[in-house]
Amino acid sequence: MFLRNCWYVAGWTRDVQGDAVVARKIIGDRVVLYRQPSGRLVALQDRCPHRHAPLSLGRIEGDTLRCMYHGLRFGADGRCVEVPGQDTIPAKACVRSYPVREAGCWIWVWMGDPEQADAALIPPGLVGHDDPAWVLGGESLSYQANYELINDNLLDLSHISFVHRNTLARQSLQWGETRPDTRELPRGVRVERWLRDDTAPAHCAPPPGERFDRWTWYDYLAPGVFLLQSEYHAPGTAQAAGLRRPDGPRPRYVNLTQQAVTPVDERHTIYYFTAGHRPEDGYAGRTSLQVAAVVKAFEEDRTVIEAQQKVIDELPPVPMVPTGADGAVTRFRRVMQRLMAEEAAS
Ligand code: FES
Ligand SMILES: [Fe+2]
Known part of the structure; x- marks a missing residue:
């Protein structure tokens, strides 16, 4: 469908x-x-x-x-x-x-x-390669899986602590153990959270041992557009902001990713993604390091999602058992069902 x-x-x-x-x-x-x-x-x-x-x-x-x-x-x-x-x-x-x-x-x-x-x-505010506020790289991956499994993956980032334990999570369990704020948008969901006392990825070239409070927010929009920014702030910023969106000091680093999930057919999907940073956070080779880091992580996603698709296809169907981490998954699936119902009615 x-x-x-x-x-x-x-x-x-x-x-x-x-x-x-x-x-x-x-x-x-x-x-x-x-x-x-x-x-x-x-x-x-x-x-x-x-x-x-x-x-x-x-x-x-x-x-x-x-x-x-x-x-x-x-x-x-x-x-x-x-x-x-x-x-x-x-x-x-x-x-x-x-x-x-x-x-x-x-x-x-x-x-x-x-x-x-x-x-x-079309989601407003998309960043292009010619935007002076950002330096972007990008790639695409082909999945032998239904697009909904990829949407689900991006809507529940608790998987980062497990699928990406050695890459994006850098051994932190915070993605798996914290619950984001999630709210419904007319054609999608917004998901926001703090990860406190976290490290920054190697491509940011953080000073050794430096810790950050990380504010991450994204919109996930029909039919499968993921727009995320991560801000790395001084420790204590999350507390000072009352665990809400920070509006104080400029973040030390900001990373941006824009991703789009395009179904080819029911069992094949193309996943487009950009990864970028502010020009002032750059250095020679930084953008390609950042893109390589996300490609490595997304190949980890692909391994588990394609294996998940095989299990789903081979065994008799049974309902999935939701957990508290599935809030955004459930909301987004509801949004898609509503849009499809409206489309069928029209
Ligand atoms: S001109 Fe297109 S198939 Fe004959
Ligand atoms: Fe992932």
Whole structure:
């Protein structure tokens, strides 16, 4: 089951440049992406109506895309504008055209009813590679698992103390033993927490032995967009802030990550992520160290999630047993169910 009336990340803006004609599969649909000479992006269904060859094997000609099997040519609205060797164009010679936008580092495609495409539903405030306030790197990973298991993983960060005990947790049990504040948003959840007397990751290059109070907050938004910042403050800041959001001194370090979970189909998902820091926290090689650290951690996630998917697929279904750490998981699943129900009703 997929939500259709929403924006899915279809790739990095850098993936579709110049003459590139790029194939993607998103929630089971095949999509082809290309750019017109003006730079405007086009997203069409990746199936020529003639003999069903993929248009992603085609060629950009001006604003149009030519199928390189028998040469039918299509405009950005999906209508056929040329059939070689004949003057008439069959009325049914058209392909679906998807609303497409660029925001932050990514290309976003609306997979549902085009009439309902609303650019305001792309999360505001996304950071791109050209944002002077941040230095970003990024990668993507492919999972042989259903997207919901990845959403669940990101909504319950208690797993950091266990899955990532030697990487992100740095042996701390605080992720597993503390409970964040969680509240519902119109299309997602916000999760906030302090980890007190914690260390900072090696890529921050903290002075040896220095400890921090760490404020971490994130929004998790339909259909699977994770926007997190971590601030490292002097010890005692959490107490002084009454365990609420800090508004006092500038943090010693701030790390940012933006992630998007895009289902390919029911058992295959692409996971896009950026990792970044403020320019003033940088040094030569810092960004790639930070990205390498998160790639290592996300490969730990992938190992457990793909193994979890196999167990789910092989054994007879039984209900999962929730714990107190599942608050955000449960809330977000409820939000998704509501959005899917609204979509079905409309
Ligand atoms: S399959 Fe595209 S032109 Fe024939
Ligand atoms: Fe993880």
